[in-house]
Amino acid sequence: MPRLLSRPTDVMPDADDPDTVSRTDLHPWAWWSWALACAVLANLVGNLLLLSLLAAAILVVVLANRGPQAWRRGLGFYLALAGVIIAMRLVFRIVLGGTGSGPVLLDLPELELPEWAAGISIGGPLTLGELQFTLTDAARLAVLVLALGAANCLADPRTALRSVPAALHDVSVAIVITLTVLPQLIASTFRINRGRRLRGRNSRGLRAVAATLVPVLEDAVEGAMALATSMEARGFGRTREQRSVGRGTGLALVGAALAMVIGVFWLLGVAPTSGRVLGVGIEQWIGLALLGTGTAVGVVSLLRSGRRLAVTRYRPQPWARAEWALLALAVSLVVLTCWWGSAWGAPTDLRPSGWPTLTAPAVILPLVAVLPAAAALPVPNGGAHHG
């Protein structure tokens, strides 16, 4: 069969080669913590200038740590997606119009809509305030997308999967297999579809579907059987049930998940009433408490249930000083932003009502966010790089 995947030759792995998997990275979850902090930041900030700086900070970090590989890993895709988001929001706002304040920039003819479409207007004047609001709103979403994309570029999702707690081992195995099998399935569909020409491709309708589907399914089932046999022969699951796990671990896991969901809901979804403690609404405190307890219980029971499976991990990604530093940076970024946005800080710096301005203290946020770019610097003695 002519090749669908390029066939490599016997060569030494090359750092620039996307086919080889590099092992000299920070722990993937550390990168994810930083990216999530940036995402939270983007959500809390409503200052267009600050958002642009944040986007720049994310890009700098990705490019500093990945260089040209970042593009191959899809940075371009996420940039394009962010651009599309902004463009779409702008176009919709211009076309659908709205009620805004400030000077009118563009006065489009307004379309007369019938009675039943009341509340929707097409065309009409576009004001500066409206434009600014739309841009800011779109930029928040765009930065969010960029932050998650950055995590994807910086942390190999497969390495991230390998580093899940032992309790989730089966799930991660399933996902890794899917990631491997899916391209094979696509290749087999392509091969069989091309093979249909060899029989004249004159079947129609259901028969034509069957002509592709039946061999593809057969391939898939055979592959699954072969894989299952191989996993069995190699000892998959043989350490299961060797060690007992306390009863109620499963229950505790479910409880922890519920507590986390309710906690997030209270934290973000419930409007604060009059009572405030330390500048934060009581409801938010309850939410935080639930979230914290849920996380703690969840982690403990995950570790406990993971003990059931006595599998070990080959070359586990170490969690060393650099990872702790990155995590601390992420946490402080979120705390700093929360504090800044609260009554004690300067909420108007983050969410200005008028034209956005940059105050010196607010610039600290993107400056902190860009710090991980330093991880790319050659730091001696167990800094960013370890083998």
Added chain:
Amino acid sequence: MVDAVAVRAQNLTITQPGARTPVLSGVDLSIREGDLCLVVGRTGVGKSTLLGTINGLVPHTTGATMGGHLTVAGHDTRECRPRDLAHLVGHVGQNPAATFVADVVEDEIAYGMEQLGLAPSVMRKRVEETLDLMGIATLRRRRVTELSGGQQQRVAIAAVLAAGPRVLVLDEPTSALDPTAAQDVLAAITSLVHDVGLTVVLAEHRLERVMQAADSVLWLPGDGSVVAGSPAQVLGVADVTPPLVELSRHLGWAEVPLSVREARRRIAVEGPHLDLPQAPELTEAVTDMVDDPMARLRRVGVRYGDVQAVRSVDLDLAAGSSVALMGRNGSGKSSLLWALQGAVPSTGSVEVGGEDPRRASDARARELVSLVPQSPADLLYLPTVDAECQQADRESDATPGTTAALVRRLGGDLPGDRNPRDLSEGQRLTLVLAIQLAASPAVICLDEPTRGLDYAAKDELRQIVTELTAQGVCVVIATHDVEFAAVATRRTVVLAEGDVIADGPTRVICSSSPAQAPQLAKVFRPADVVGIADLGVPVGRADLGVPVGRADLGVVAGADRGVPVTDRAEAPHT
């Protein structure tokens, strides 16, 4: 139980689910520790089943019923699940690519050890050792899906080896590989046997590749019994006949020579000293021999992304000719066939009977060039053989019954109500070949038709090819199988990196290559022999006693040079 036996079966009986007669019945056998044990037999006699019993996959995962006992390193497979034997028996299936769990070579090798719960430091050490042992250290960070067939096979062996098994079970490790890749894999296996002291149990169709390395042979005649013994004895009676076995039977030798060297020596010492013509010298590697081509390819190129699979190939194909396309994996053989059929885009000009199959409709292209792909099952999608045949008649606008008649003529007595998926490899090939021939094509292309075929099935295919060419069909066969190409085709085209590097009579091209010549050519070099038919009438055993006049020994003179003088002095007939 500590003794020198790695695997012992007592009264072993295996019945497949739904079958009435057992595959193995009342088998007693033992495999010595440190042996390379070869399991031989025709397709479908239960070689894979026997291999599966060694680590308990049969009956634990297949639903077969098992009688008797099989112990491996003192463990009864009745009481142990395959996963519990993972540290004792390493099992590599027929298609290693389908058995990979991880996506990177290194992680794949470590996977089994992770499941056993070995300490990370031990794993790291063993991974490094295994990478070196199998010679794949440079591949450690590559994705497994992007490796070549031989590399994948070696990674699969490394992956089970790392767990430290004492018995290694390999199901057709070299069948799908080109000769060079097969050599790599085989070298790795023999070093495991000789240097590491592993017991290896190996099933293989291409016996000529592995028989010289075997210490013992298990032959499954197909009646449920197993014949065990030394390779030379068992292969002398078995129904699988690699070229050297055929030679030994032809010459009436009692013991089969297991390697080319052994056969050469025996002929030099015992004779027969036949008067054979010298092989023609290769004076020109690319000879254009076709006067009136039926198919004409000019500057044909095929490109996939960055890879130029075929570059500027000129080729003329005559009606009624049989052509072998050879070359290593990835040299562009398949791509050239697909380009000839017009199913993949190509540059340059392709003309079959004055028409361009690339521009013709799918149905018309099929009448010009028909192709049987590497996995023939891709073309089958109906529930029964009869339904497939009727559909093929409709596809080719042939009178009803044409395909079924073709199937019978091709010697495949296929049950019409069978699901094509349940047919053997050879039967499926016959069915697809019949379906493709129903369109009465001018050119028929076969892509690797002999993988999975035993010697008898290959011989049937050879006869089919002869018949087709007699009817004026041009048969083009892309293959790694030198032995098959040597006897089934008249012309050979060798490709390398997408270029034609040799084109001429099969006889000349094949026997001129030192490494890739068929075994008989190597035995009789420099005489012109590629198949048994070239040796003339069979020589009876009695003839061996008759010294052949030295004047006739044009052949033997050449062969003699490799024989030490002492051997000749001891030989009875000199």
